[in-house]
Amino acid sequence: MMWNCDWFSITTTTMSDTADRPLTYVHGYSESEATRLGDQADTLAELLHHDTRYPPGARVLEVGCGVGAQTRHLLARSPNASFTCVDRERSSLLSACAGLPTNGGGAGSVAFVQADIFHLPFRQASFDHAFVCFVLEHLARPGDALRTLQRVLRPGSSLTVIEGDHGSTFFHPDSPKARRTIDCLVETQARAGGDANIGRRLFPLLIDAGLRDVQVSPRFVYADGSRARWVDGFTRKTFIAMVKGARESSLRLGLVSEDDWSEGIVDLERAALDDGTFCYTFFKATARVA
Numbered sequence: 660m661m662w663n664c665d666w667f668s669i670t671t672t673t674m675s676d677t678a679d680r681p682l683t684y685v686h687g688y689s690e691s692e693a694t695r696l697g698d699q700a701d702t703l704a705e706l707l708h709h710d711t712r713y714p715p716g717a718r719v720l721e722v723g724c725g726v727g728a729q730t731r732h733l734l735a736r737s738p739n740a741s742f743t744c745v746d747r748e749r750s751s752l753l754s755a756c757a758g759l760p761t762n763g764g765g766a767g768s769v770a771f772v773q774a775d776i777f778h779l780p781f782r783q784a785s786f787d788h789a790f791v792c793f794v795l796e797h798l799a800r801p802g803d804a805l806r807t808l809q810r811v812l813r814p815g816s817s818l819t820v821i822e823g824d825h826g827s828t829f830f831h832p833d834s835p836k837a838r839r840t841i842d843c844l845v846e847t848q849a850r851a852g853g854d855a856n857i858g859r860r861l862f863p864l865l866i867d868a869g870l871r872d873v874q875v876s877p878r879f880v881y882a883d884g885s886r887a888r889w890v891d892g893f894t895r896k897t898f899i900a901m902v903k904g905a906r907e908s909s910l911r912l913g914l915v916s917e918d919d920w921s922e923g924i925v926d927l928e929r930a931a932l933d934d935g936t937f938c939y940t941f942f943k944a945t946a947r948v949a
């Protein structure tokens with residue numbers, strides 16, 4: 660049986676978070692980025708989702724669902740919950756809708772809504788849980804987004820936030836040029852208003868936004884030649900693919916020369932060879948709405 664994919668297109672006219680800067684989303688919405696998001700979610704599913712389950716009938720809001728890469732893993736673990744998945748990008752929502760797995764007989768439901776996190780078109784206290792993954796890093800005002808989000812959650816709701824932190828990256832063999840290519844992505848994202856090193860800030864961000872019982876758990880990724888799934892799924896298809904995606908913007912902004920950028924990528928790929936190693940830390944926060 661297929662999931663019933665309800666669809667609501669609610670276009671917001673104001674994107675207040677980005678009103679004062681060019682609306683550039685660092686990763687873009689290409690087919691290759693959609694593939695990368697899928698590879699990332701599949702590779703990290705157990706590490707990031709093993710402790711997230713929503714009870715039957717729970718009303719769950721996923722904000723910034725993108726092409727539904729995390730949604731698929733949420734549904735698999737909570738097949739009887741009722742999901743509402745929001746993103747501001749219509750093409751991503753269409754892909755998410757088209758890519759839903761079979762439901763396996765669960766009583767749950769999924770609805771997709773096009774909206775901005777700062778203008779959520781839901782009544783107060785509409786949801787029991789919220790899930791936000793790799794979204795706050797792209798916002799100039801992540802704290803305000805967390806405050807806005809709480810309006811649509813009932814008191815006592817759970818909030819789960821997962822973010823990366825590119826500053827947590829280290830690898831062997833080390834290379835200044837490889838680190839420079841990563842810094843180019845961090846800088847490009849910063850100029851668009853985001854923070855690619857936001858993982859380490861989740862605890863104070865959630866506390867400042869008024870959330871209760873905030874717990875942050877670091878999720879460490881380690882890939883070496885004996886862990887082919889991690890090397891391929893994470894080092895190559897998630898991380899290096901993400902850094903490569905910032906090539907045009909890094910060159911356009913004059914952050915690096917074409918030659919240095921290319922040499923940096925070659926050095927980064929060296930860490931994915933049999934005698935290389937690669938490390939990265941994600942941060943998963945859970946909290947309650949007051």
Ligand SMILES: C[S@@+](CC[C@H](N)C(=O)[O-])C[C@H]1O[C@@H](n2cnc3c(N)ncnc32)[C@H](O)[C@@H]1O
Nearest residue numbers: 696723724725728729746747748775776792793
């Ligand atoms: C890196 S993707 C992550 C997608 C998904 N959560 C995942 O992990 O595969 C970030 C997503 O956040 C969405 N996004 C960014 N700013 C947003 C905003 N202000 N309101 C709603 N969605 C937003 C983007 O359109 C994009 O789909």
